[in-house]
């Protein structure tokens with residue numbers, strides 16, 4: 001008995017005889033449709049936008065909007081839903097690579113119509129799901145290059161990106177990809193329990209670091225960064241020092257209780273826009289209490305309620321946005337998909353606010369009482 005007698009050995013040789021012409025053709029088409037990857041990717045068969053074997057890893061598109069197969073056709077749409085299934089920036093509990101899939105899957109419950117806000121997203125917006133970025137899980141810097149290039153491609157064509165994370169490390173390349181397209185400063189409105197302003201976690205640029213690096217970008221100064229919901233026991237002292245030294249505005253839950261949602265949201269809006277040309281929204285789902293958002297890597301008790309977060313979002317986004325990211329949804333820790341449900345709610349409410357305010361898509365009649373820019377009756 002020797003190894004030549006093994007079926008396994010025969011199959012080793014059989015593989016060499018199986019044709020690969022159709023696969024090669026398909027991969028070539030995927031590369032053309034998905035565009036060339038960032039320079040740092042040595043394997044040039046990996047496209048920028050994933051059109052390859054894992055492109056169907058999602059359970060359908062966001063709210064069943066059309067999937068844009070050929071990225072060369074991006075340009076006429078209002079909104080591009082982009083998944084970034086990266087969780088190698090996580091320092092503790094991973095799993096956010098499943099965030100885009102879970103949010104897409106649960107989003108299909110919605111029709112695009114919201115009675116309370118008086119908006120039908122599909123009547124006002126041309127939305128496409130552009131699938132996922134081809135991330136490189138073993139190399140976070142190459143992943144950043146891919147994300148930056150993919151996001152830049154969308155901005156270059158004047159389409160509003162909704163970025164489904166992924167852990168919060170993607171905040172840095174999301175803003176890096178936006179920055180060349182803004183002729184002036186970018187403000188950042190950042191919902192989180194954590195400042196995420198450390199230079200490094202564990203010697204790398206991970207999910208506790210995006211706003212250290214983003215605010216090093218010349219047109220994204222920390223003085224236009226407003227962080228809402230900061231507090232608790234899981235933040236890092238190093239990040240607080242950076243926030244202090246660079247003049248970022250960190251709003252705690254105590255502030256929200258003391259001054260009220262409306263005043264705080266108005267203040268955040270003012271600081272983010274002060275001297276800025278555009279504002280980016282970064283929403284970490286852990287800003288909401290783990291009672292409502294347990295599916296996340298770094299849960300912190302005592303956070304916002306969903307209604308508080310939504311109320312503030314209606315105010316802070318009404319002057320318009322250049323893009324948004326929804327990060328840190330980690331389905332393996334979720335219960336009954338409630339965290340994904342909330343992520344989708346946040347995204348849809350922001351899109352509806354932008355539509356109502358005439359900042360995105362076809363203008364519809366504003367409904368100020370619905371989107372929260374009118375005081376409640378006495």
Ligand SMILES: [Mn+2]
Pocket residue numbers: 168192193194284286287298328
């Ligand atoms: Mn966080």
